[in-house]
Amino acid sequence: MxxxxxxxxxxxxxxxxxxxxxxxxxxxxxxxxxxxxxxxxxxxxxxxxxxxxxxxxxxxxxxxxxxxxxxxxxxxxxxxxxxxxxxxxxxxxxxxxxxxxxxxxxxxxxxxxxxxxxxxxxxxxxxxxxxxxxxxxxxxxxxxxxxxxxxxxxxxxxxxxxxxxxELRERSVDTFNVLTVPPDADAARHLFGAHLDSVPMGPGIDDNGSGSAVLLDLAFAHADRKAGPVEFCWWGGEEDGLRGSRHYVDTESLKPVRGYFNMDMVAVPNYVVGVYGNGPQSHYTDHLKTIDQPWLEGPDDGMSDQVPFLLADVPVAGSTPSAAGPRR
Ligand SMILES: [Zn+2]
Missing domain, CATH: 3.50.30.30 (Glucose Oxidase; domain 1)
Structure with a gap:
């Protein structure tokens, strides 16, 4: 080609x-x-x-x-x-x-x-x-x-x-989400998500091996502590139009979902701790305050998997090392 x-x-x-x-x-x-x-x-x-x-x-x-x-x-x-x-x-x-x-x-x-x-x-x-x-x-x-x-x-x-x-030949590929299954599907819970795919022309280490790995680590930590009902979501097809997260929002009941936390490109080596969101980011900022860690707060818009949730009126938050820039 x-x-x-x-x-x-x-x-x-x-x-x-x-x-x-x-x-x-x-x-x-x-x-x-x-x-x-x-x-x-x-x-x-x-x-x-x-x-x-x-x-x-x-x-x-x-x-x-x-x-x-x-x-x-x-x-x-x-x-x-x-x-x-x-x-x-x-x-x-x-x-x-x-x-x-x-x-x-x-x-x-x-x-x-x-x-x-x-x-x-x-x-x-x-x-x-x-x-x-x-x-x-x-x-x-x-x-x-x-x-x-x-x-x-x-x-x-x-x-x-x-x-x-x-010359661009389009082809269809199958993609998938990996979701943990909550014991009670109707129980109020928070969602944590990261996309598993990467852009075709990139190794996908920061975008989004970093977010996927942090999510896995969080899942292990949660299994140990049992800190309340949560669901972990590894999304497919984010780079091709937020396919996985949009599918979830379009097909699953959002009634029990109290908030969505997105992890995308969380390893940019620019030494900035950034957070964004329309409310739930206080979970991050409250913690950052207690450990005396400065942060930058960015806009809650962007182009990652929080957007379908945001548009469906689910409160969202995310952490990013580049809160001032656009998210992809
Ligand atoms: Zn990404």
């Missing part, structure tokens, strides 16, 4: 770390080689983003918008009270929507291929397009922010040419 993003001039450089967007067409045989250009607004999702720009046959470098959970919440159909959950919006729908608009404008301007990046995000970000008409958009991949910055430097210094050759 070919998936190439290369800088051709003024220097040769391979960008091995990029994440082709799912659901878009592949590049033609041999890919596209062209000048890399950016619109005036950097996002390219406005009607006039490419006004007065000769974009034909060129490759666009476009900034992604930050996903906003608030946007997703506003779109949510109300009416969870009867026990039936209304259809929930896909996570980061707003980011995908903006990217879709940007791709449509790029196509209209004659752009051959698009390279996205999310400012400050040096991890791989997957975009998935599955609306009617998406197959008409240009092929696209997502670069790390650090690589986009390097390319922009050359762009600004006189121009740069890149070669983009994307």
């Amino acid at each position: 070919r998936n190439i993003v290369k800088q051709v001039s003024p220097r040769e450089r391979d960008f091995d770390m990029h994440s082709p967007a799912m659901g878009l067409p592949a590049s033609p045989d041999g890919g596209h080689k062209g000048e890399l250009i950016a619109p005036s607004d950097s996002f390219g999702d406005a009607e006039d983003s490419w006004k007065d720009v000769d974009a034909k046959g060129k490759i666009a470098l476009l900034e992604l918008r930050e996903p906003s959970l608030r946007g997703a919440k506003e779109e949510r159909v109300s009416g969870c009270h009867g026990g039936e959950h209304a259809t929930r919006p896909r996570i980061a729908d707003d980011q995908t929507e903006a990217a879709r608009r940007a791709l449509a404008h790029a196509r209209a301007a004659g752009i051959s291929a698009v390279l996205f990046y999310l400012e400050g995000a040096d991890i791989l970000i997957g975009l998935r397009f599955d609306a009617p008409g998406d197959k008409e958009l240009p092929p696209a991949s997502v670069l790390r922010s650090v690589d986009a910055t390097a390319l922009r430097k050359d762009m600004d210094a006189g121009g740069t040419t890149v070669h983009v050759d994307l």
